Amino acid sequence: MLAVLAVSDKRNIDTLAAGLLRLGWDVVATEGTHRLLREAGHKVGHVADLAGAPTLLGGRVKTLTLSVMGGILARDTESDLAEIAEYGITRVDLVACNYYVLPQLAAGTDFAGFREKIDVGGPAMLRGAAKNCEHVIPLSDPDDYDSVVKLLDDAEGSPSAVGMPQRLALAEKAFAISAAYDDSVRALFRP
Numbered sequence: 001m002l003a004v005l006a007v008s009d010k011r012n013i014d015t016l017a018a019g020l021l022r023l024g025w026d027v028v029a030t031e032g033t034h035r036l037l038r039e040a041g042h043k044v045g046h047v048a049d050l051a052g053a054p055t056l057l058g059g060r061v062k063t064l065t066l067s068v069m070g071g072i073l074a075r076d077t078e079s080d081l082a083e084i085a086e087y088g089i090t091r092v093d094l095v096a097c098n099y100y101v102l103p104q105l106a107a108g109t110d111f112a113g114f115r116e117k118i119d120v121g122g123p124a125m126l127r128g129a130a131k132n133c134e135h136v137i138p139l140s141d142p143d144d145y146d147s148v149v150k151l152l153d154d155a156e157g158s159p160s161a162v163g164m165p166q167r168l169a170l171a172e173k174a175f176a177i178s179a180a181y182d183d184s185v186r187a188l189f190r191p
Contacts, residue, residue, distance in 0.1 A: 003094040019149035023157030063121035095129035130171035
């Protein structure tokens with residue numbers, strides 16, 4: 001089982017990672033999350049290992065790769081499983097992701113400095129996980145980590161412990177958070 005962690009709000013991420021690792025999951029994380037978890041003593045991989053490529057374009061491209069997105073969007077169909085096997089893609093079972101809070105721009109403020117704060121890969125990963133919630137647990141709220149780890153604990157780490165009602169609720173929350181984020185991005189472009 002594989003989890004991808006890419007969080008701005010790092011509340012409870014240590015607990016989530018510790019629980020997943022204790023249950024035998026593999027965990028990979030993006031830069032800041034990876035650094036925090038490694039400093040806390042957790043043996044987590046870097047998302048670049050999963051992606052098969054280093055972070056590119058000054059940090060703009062970390063997770064928007066065939067390996068990461070293919071692993072998130074793969075279903076249990078014969079054709080999907082054959083395709084990911086052909087390309088050496090690892091299935092992703094859980095995505096924990098949230099985004100930076102974007103600043104409000106005052107009139108006349110230079111937009112260029114804030115443009116780099118707009119997250120592209122995070123929303124793609126979280127939306128992909130929410131879309132494919134039958135196969136991937138989408139976590140967008142740090143307050144949900146403990147309950148998911150408890151469910152996984154009760155089933156010796158099996159992702160099937162998180163049933164469809166919980167997955168649908170987590171997916172709905174992920175899409176709501178993504179919609180709110182898009183509204184905050186849209187506000188940056190408002191004249």
